[in-house]
Amino acid sequence: MSVQLAPSANRAIPRTTPLAAPPTAGTSTSVTSPARRRVSAGSLVLWTLLGLLIIAPVGCFLILAVSPRVFQQGPEWFTLRYVREAFSGSTLTGIVNSLWVSTAVALIATVLATTIAWLVQRTNVYGRRTWTVLTWLLLLVPTWTMTLGWTDLLQPFGVASVLGVNTGWLYGEFFGPTGIVVVLSTAALPFAFFIVSAGLRLLGPELEDAARVHGAGRWVTLRTVLPVIAPALLGAFTISFAETMSDFGVAFTLGYHSHFPLATFTLFSAISNFPANFSVAAVIAVVLILSTIPPIMLQSRVMRRRSFAVVSGRTRAVRRREFSPLARVGVTLALAMVYLVALGVPILGAGIGSIVQNLGVYSSGAVHFTTAYYQQILHPAIVGQGLGAPLMLSNQIGLIVATLTGVVALVLARRLVNTAGGWSQRVTDVFLMGSVAVPGVVLGVGYIFLYDQPFITGHLVNLYKTLPLLMIAMVASSLPGQTRFMAGPVSQLQPSLSEAARVHGAGRLRAWRTTNLPLVSRVLVWGWLLTFTKVIAELAVAQILYPPSQEPVSVTIQSYLANNLLGDGTAMTVVTLAEMFGVIGLALLIYRLVAPRGWRRVGVSELGS
């Protein structure tokens, strides 16, 4: 056996190409150019897609804030008249309300979520897995459902009254800022919880140990260690703030009925009133989007100034704080109370409300329970169009949108975490972060604007007020959040796993299918379910873009409630929620039965088990 050296054995080999010299023209050009072209083509496809889905619709709408003539909404090419108009009267009230409510909600949600995450991850509190599962459920329940449940419970002659509990004193509080902050805080809790949980999971016990060893008590230790997860805390605050600012479900229901305007509702009013004022709506939209910049900048600033790298190969498993038996029961009960208020009360309120006859109507006699509402909504001839067709339609929309979003989000997530992506990757990252803050109502109005333009309807494609447009808008609405949801697990895929498959004989597709897909399969399933349920319950885009006579179920329920068919609307909500949770259960069961054992072994940690 021998190695033949070129040009001859055992001699120092001269460098054939100088370090600083460019490679020979023929070889370098032909080898590197195709790669560069691929990158450019990928970026082009990506940005065309994002342009059509998000940038163009939102941009078309936002420009009306100062230039209504661009889309024939006024005589001026440039004016600040609508800015002044938006910052006066009820729209100003809506903006101010949204800002302080969102700040309060973000603070409450962050503190609450940090406490719960610490209890679940770092203590021996009972039912740790249960609290995580309940938080997932909380994430899936739309905010307008929570509002409905609370309304059924607390209204005069409502469920609480039927059950003999006097809640009159609470009614006034609930239908006002307090109720709005409570409902929105419970809605923001899951986002904050999962972000803080991820931060806590990465924080090994060494820092706590070091503080304790050097004489710090429990409180000082907590104060020392908590700032280490400052990025997670700020992330929790930011996402809670952005979610609350962009929420439409509570603004459309509780905010409206409480005469407590929020910005998303005043925006909706501006375009749904006659005559519509799109320019004022655009100014409100700009404020909604800009309002998320300060917390994002604060987070970036903190991240830039200090290093928060706490993950190392030497990080040991966490040691849980052992509560005394009495304290353990007490803390568990306190947690149960939180979830009872956040999830149990609205669901119970809606559940019972759907079977009480004449809910909300004075009755001197005994309480009558009935299944009449369920019969009515399942037999459309009795009242309105019923539940069947809208629910079926929403399921079809959910199926298509969740699948499309899943595929595109996975591609985007891979691009986002691809370190070779360069400027395109960074811009995509910033853009997606910003897009999370675009409220659905802004996106919906943007779609109306863009896709109703004569140059599109007349010469390209007429999608205005069609189901495809509604579904595209929902994909656009779901895409930023879904991409960021997948980016974490996708970034954990070691490139060497697929490289090993390629080297050992697998083609590109087989390598991805056999090595990467199993590792992200659980995340894909959860991401799909998350989008599916969110789409079914989505109200803002649906309310603005649904085609005539093709109402999604969320719109149908709201029209029942608006027509004082409270029992029917509540029953519809219960059936819709039950169906959503049924789909989740079925999907997870199928995954459990069909997915190979190895697939189920990985990826659990990302989902906060």
Place this chain on the structure above:
Amino acid sequence: MRGGAAASVALRDVRKEFAGKVAIAGLTLDVAPGTFLVLLGPSGSGKTTLLRCVAGIERPTSGEIDIAGRTVVSVTTMVPPEQRNVAMVFQDYALWPHLSVRRNVGFSLARSGDTKEAQRRKVDDLLERVGIEALAERFPNELSGGEQQRVALARALAAEAGLILFDEPLSNLDADRREQLRVEIATLTRESGSTVIYITHDQSEAFALADRVGVLNRGELIQCATPEEIYRRPASPFVAKFTGVAGELAVQVRAEHEGVYEVVLAHGEARSFRAVAPQRGLRGAARVLVRAAGVRLVPVENEEGLAGVVVDVAFTGRGYEHVVKLGEDHMLRKVFASSRFDRDRAVRVVFEPATTLLFAEERGK
């Protein structure tokens, strides 16, 4: 199509840049079939990049690569990894966490055309050879580092590839396991008959495994030869230092007799000693690199050798390693002696001419 005889490998002027930064600077190398070639170099020398180019994971910026006489990389060609008939052991093992040990090892057999039973027998045989037959149904996260490494080795052997690539496979293991697995890699890969390209930054690992050693620095192949030649006749001070020296001495050349030079310390004792050089005609200022094995300590009463003082001494089990100060500014490390010379004791240091390597002084130094 996988399997087959040991493959030859030829690299012609292979160059790789990342965003303008040169990782491999026009490297040319031929590896004969069945050779165990170890590429040795410090971090950033381009050895992993080179291996990944051979595997097909990275595409060279320019140059050509042939495997088994077939061009896999050229101006117009880029054969994907799965069509190169290679196998690879990754630094992080790259075991698929969702697959059992059996399925990890049998991955490349899935498309071999063998029956399921034949594949199973082959996997069982490999697991037995690497000593993990009892772990076949476990998943990677249920294995220790050494066991994971064995799975990675079995997976590479299962492919029956003409060329097996090793990317610093022992770097994550403790000393005992490293030694044990080194022997297993040497034995099993030679049994397979495949050509091997193995990269490491550990000189002792390289010398223990290799038929040939290629020393890389800053993307260049500085020298490629047998371990003995590398050790005895390093092509440059870098190669000498990277393959282990006790110290470096600034000297003045006094005379030359057929490749053996007579030198004196530039700053210190005027007593001369002998050194060898790969080049002829050295004059004036030069430097000497001394292999640890070629240095002896003798009591100060002896007449031979240079005067020095023991700065430190460490017991190594089979003897003692000393740090010795020569003159004002020279230090020799890892100087072995079977008996102990205490700290601060005056000694004399004797150099074996064959392992006392003389090089011209580098410009600017």
